[in-house]
Amino acid sequence: MTDNTNDLMAKLKTTDDTAELDRYLEQIRDRYPKDLSSYIKTILEEKGMSIADMQKKSGIDRTYIYQIMDGRKNPGRDKIIAMAVACRMTLPECQRALEIAQEGILYPKGRRDSVIIYAVCNKMNVMELNGLLEEYKLPPLE
Numbered sequence: 001m002t003d004n005t006n007d008l009m010a011k012l013k014t015t016d017d018t019a020e021l022d023r024y025l026e027q028i029r030d031r032y033p034k035d036l037s038s039y040i041k042t043i044l045e046e047k048g049m050s051i052a053d054m055q056k057k058s059g060i061d062r063t064y065i066y067q068i069m070d071g072r073k074n075p076g077r078d079k080i081i082a083m084a085v086a087c088r089m090t091l092p093e094c095q096r097a098l099e100i101a102q103e104g105i106l107y108p109k110g111r112r113d114s115v116i117i118y119a120v121c122n123k124m125n126v127m128e129l130n131g132l133l134e135e136y137k138l139p140p141l142e
Helices: 005-013 018-028 036-047 051-058 062-069 077-086 091-100 111-121 126-135
Strands: none
Touching (some): 005 018, 036 051, 036 062, 036 091, 051 077, 062 077, 077 091, 077 111, 077 126, 091 111
């Protein structure tokens, strides 16, 4: 997951036949998860964490986390953010998780999103993030 998106786009723009496209698609097939659970599993592996670790740190119900990770449930934006914070995702990793789930990415012009961005960038935990949201009289993560 280290390739720059712009580099991949440039490569695709210069691809001029289907054989070359086939090679490109084969190259990226297993490197870029297509669904949220695969993406989170990849992040957990990179960070040396287990699903159970993430569940405890996120404050999300154990059964619900496992249903998300099995692909049976599609979490909302706040749950994805809580999982991202629990996994200590970087801001780009968090934004990617939101994109994969087709949820709105964090927007720096919004007050609540700005606080969340601050928390992600400063490696706050979920409880600290919710405390900060409360301090600014913004809704906590649900």
